[in-house]
Amino acid sequence: MKIKTKLTLGVGLLFLMIIILSLVAARYINVLKNDTENILVDNYNTLEYSRNMLRALDQTQQSSKAFLTFEENLNKQRKNVTEIGEREVTDAISDHLIQLKQSPSNLTLHQIIRKDITELMRLNMEAIQRKSEIAQQTARSANLWIVITGTLCFLFAFTLLVNLPSNIANPIKELTESIKEIAAKNYSQRVHFGSKNEFGELAGSFNTMAEKLEEYDSSNLSKILFEKKRIETLINNMHEPVLGLDENKKVLFANDEVLKISGLRSEDIMGKSAVDVALHNDLIRSLVQGLVTPKSDTEKEKPLKIYADNKESYFEKEIVNITITPTGEKEKIFIGQVIVLKNITPFKELDFAKTNFIATVSHELKTPISSIKMSVQLLENKQTGEVNEEQKQLIESIKDDSNRLLKITGELLNLSQVETGNIQLNIQQSSPYKILQYAMEAVKIQADQKQIKLIAKAEEDLPEVKADTEKTAWVLINFLTNAIRYSSQESKIVIDVKKQSDNVLFSVKDEGKGIESRYREKIFDRYFQVPGSAKTGTGLGLAISKEFIEAQGGIIGLDSEIGMGSTFYFYLNRS
Numbered sequence: 001m002k003i004k005t006k007l008t009l010g011v012g013l014l015f016l017m018i019i020i021l022s023l024v025a026a027r028y029i030n031v032l033k034n035d036t037e038n039i040l041v042d043n044y045n046t047l048e049y050s051r052n053m054l055r056a057l058d059q060t061q062q063s064s065k066a067f068l069t070f071e072e073n074l075n076k077q078r079k080n081v082t083e084i085g086e087r088e089v090t091d092a093i094s095d096h097l098i099q100l101k102q103s104p105s106n107l108t109l110h111q112i113i114r115k116d117i118t119e120l121m122r123l124n125m126e127a128i129q130r131k132s133e134i135a136q137q138t139a140r141s142a143n144l145w146i147v148i149t150g151t152l153c154f155l156f157a158f159t160l161l162v163n164l165p166s167n168i169a170n171p172i173k174e175l176t177e178s179i180k181e182i183a184a185k186n187y188s189q190r191v192h193f194g195s196k197n198e199f200g201e202l203a204g205s206f207n208t209m210a211e212k213l214e215e216y217d218s219s220n221l222s223k224i225l226f227e228k229k230r231i232e233t234l235i236n237n238m239h240e241p242v243l244g245l246d247e248n249k250k251v252l253f254a255n256d257e258v259l260k261i262s263g264l265r266s267e268d269i270m271g272k273s274a275v276d277v278a279l280h281n282d283l284i285r286s287l288v289q290g291l292v293t294p295k296s297d298t299e300k301e302k303p304l305k306i307y308a309d310n311k312e313s314y315f316e317k318e319i320v321n322i323t324i325t326p327t328g329e330k331e332k333i334f335i336g337q338v339i340v341l342k343n344i345t346p347f348k349e350l351d352f353a354k355t356n357f358i359a360t361v362s363h364e365l366k367t368p369i370s371s372i373k374m375s376v377q378l379l380e381n382k383q384t385g386e387v388n389e390e391q392k393q394l395i396e397s398i399k400d401d402s403n404r405l406l407k408i409t410g411e412l413l414n415l416s417q418v419e420t421g422n423i424q425l426n427i428q429q430s431s432p433y434k435i436l437q438y439a440m441e442a443v444k445i446q447a448d449q450k451q452i453k454l455i456a457k458a459e460e461d462l463p464e465v466k467a468d469t470e471k472t473a474w475v476l477i478n479f480l481t482n483a484i485r486y487s488s489q490e491s492k493i494v495i496d497v498k499k500q501s502d503n504v505l506f507s508v509k510d511e512g513k514g515i516e517s518r519y520r521e522k523i524f525d526r527y528f529q530v531p532g533s534a535k536t537g538t539g540l541g542l543a544i545s546k547e548f549i550e551a552q553g554g555i556i557g558l559d560s561e562i563g564m565g566s567t568f569y570f571y572l573n574r575s
Contacts, residue, residue, distance in 0.1 A: 014156055021149040024142075031138050043124040043131070045080050049073040050121045053093070057113060060104055067101060077120075083127045089120045175202065182210060241315070241341040243287060247334055249274045257341075261306050287317065287339050303344060315341040372402045425471060425551060429464040429575045432497050432504050438469075439476035440495070446484050453492040454480075462497060465504050465572040467552050472572065475545040475556075476506060479568045482541070483510035486566075500571065503554075507569035515560040523558055545570075 052073040059066035074094060081087045093116045100109045174191065181189035189210060191203040232253060235242055241257040251269050259266060262283040269277055269284075278285035286304055303314045318340045323332040376399050378384050387395065436458055447454050465472075476495075483493045491511045498505055515523065515530060522528045524546040527539040549556040549570045560566035 011160075014153070014160060017149070017153045017156060021146070021153055024145050024149050029142075031142075043082070043128045046077060046082075046086070046124045047121055049077045049080070050117050050124075053077075053117055054114065057110060057117075060100065060110075067097075070097065083123050086120065086123050089116055089123065092116050093120070171202075175206065178206065182213065240343060243274075243339040244336065245274055245288075245291075245339070246336040249288065249291065251277070252336065287341075291319070291337065304341070311345075313343060313345045314347075316344050317341055369402055369405050372398065376402065425468040427466055427468050427552060430467045430469040430472065431464055432462045432506070433458060435467070435469060435473050435476060435506075436495065436497055438473045439480055442473075442477045443480040443484060446481065447493070450484060450487070451490045452484055452487055453490075454495065455492055456495045456497075458497040459499060462499060462504060464575040466575055467554075467572050468548075471548045472506075472552070475548055475570065476508070478541045478545050479508040482568070483508050483512070483566075486510065486512040488512075499574075502574055503571040504574060505569060505571055507567055509565060509567040511565045514562045514564050515558070515566055516562060520558055520560060524556065 050073075053070050056066045056070035056073070060070070074090070074097065077090055078094075081090060093113060096109055096113045096116065100106065100113060103109065178189050178191045190207050235244075235253060235255045238255055239257065241261060242253075242255045243258050244252040244254070246252050251272055251274055254264075254266070254269050258264075259269075262269075262281055264277075264281060264284075274284060274288045274291075278288050283304075283306065303316050306313050306315055320338045320340065321334065322336045322338060323334050325332050376395055379387065379395050436456060440454060440456060444454070480493065480495070487493060487510045493511075494509045496505070496507045496509070519530050523530070524542050526543040528543075529539045546556050549572075552572060554570050554572045556568075556570040558566065558568055
């Protein structure tokens with residue numbers, strides 16, 4: 001008999017017996033469940049209603065609400081009549097209750113109703129005892145049948161446990177030993193099973209495999225070389241530059257695209273250390289730079305700008321670590337890396353077009369906005385004529401909107417400089433006092449309108465800093481403007497300027513509601529505004545401030561706690 005047939009019959013019969021055992025157990029469990037549910041749902045609820053009615057009966061002479069409680073439990077009992085004679089007793093209680101309502105102080109009626117409730121409880125207690133005896137009998141029958149069925153299952157399973165493993169394990173053990181010989185390149189090893197079952201067929205297949213391995217032992221090198229050639233052709237036909245390195249940073253392969261954009265020949269790079277090649281080639285240096293000196297998780301990889309195909313092209317570098325699990329082992333080992341350059345030139349061109357469009361539109365808008373502001377100033381001049389109060393309000397509205405538009409266009413122009421990398425900085429020795437004074441004067445009117453007190457704390461003998469005075473003052477003004485906007489009336493804002501090591505620290509502390517920790521990392525992102533805050537700006541001010549400060553070699557940051565206000569700060573290098 002074949003092993004498959006033996007396993008099917010043995011396991012099938014065992015499975016069938018387990019199903020029978022499960023069905024028997026499930027049937028008796030369901031019967032016990034129904035018996036106990038009858039006791040709990042039918043009789044126990046009636047006892048509960050009866051106790052509640054007795055308590056309410058005792059309180060009928062003191063409170064009229066007791067009748068409502070009594071009637072509520074009586075109505076529940078009417079819906080829970082399950083035993084013989086229970087309905088008649090329930091109806092009697094209902095009739096006597098009506099009489100009691102007419103004469104609450106009648107003690108005889110109290111005794112009659114109490115007697116009826118006691119009779120109702122007696123009926124259900126007897127029913128509970130009767131059903132409990134039925135449940136016990138069911139449990140005894142269940143134990144008997146489950147023991148009988150379980151014993152049969154155990155005997156059959158024990159028979160399988162004794163006979164089946166040896167019938168399967170012994171041939172497998174012999175086959176395993178033969179496989180170990182084959183793994184040791186002893187291809188003359190053969191297996192001989194006398195049976196005609198699956199193991200006999202397996203032995204025949206194994207012997208055939210051993211014969212073929214013996215034949216192909218001397219010819220497997222040509223196949224490996226063919227597969228290697230196939231992979232190299234596939235990599236060379238890829239349109240993106242691909243560079244492969246082993247675990248020691250030695251170049252394993254470089255497709256034609258890598259050779260074209262690097263200007264190297266195949267013999268200049270193949271089989272050589274990528275670090276050595278990088279000493280004489282800028283592109284290879286850019287590719288392997290992240291491998292030799294890994295970047296931090298927060299440091300973003302910038303696209304590579306490469307002159308290829310007679311134009312500037314942009315590529316995004318992706319490094320893929322290659323690991324394998326050797327045969328017979330569980331732990332993965334590192335065997336090399338593949339560097340792929342993705343061509344993102346079309347996306348960069350679209351981004352440049354967007355930036356140029358923003359810059360052009362913003363620049364063109366500044367002229368008509370300035371004309372509007374000039375016209376508003378002329379309207380405010382009394383020499384052009386008197387205006388009434390409503391006209392004054394309209395003029396103020398126009399002035400505010402034009403100022404806001406002028407600020408937005410200025411931020412968009414600054415953003416276009418940032419995105420194109422054309423930030424025009426005039427870095428020179430600048431006085432921290434001059435920067436502070438310029439910023440304070442620029443926001444003084446805004447602070448006075450909200451009666452906010454500006455407190456400047458500047459240390460004496462501060463050194464000059466390497467900075468663009470105008471751009472740095474713009475950042476400080478942006479900090480102060482935001483602080484004024486989010487501060488309450490008659491509060492105060494502290495501007496602190498002091499030395500710290502080789503830097504000068506500028507900080508602005510307000511008494512606003514503060515910023516939640518989950519938003520602090522995003523506060524300097526473009527277009528980001530804290531949810532729930534007044535949307536009065538574009539969300540560009542802090543992003544541009546970050547670019548301005550970092551372009552000067554400084555550091556910008558934020559400290560804030562909910563209910564404790566916020567402190568925006570930046571460091572600049574001393575001259």
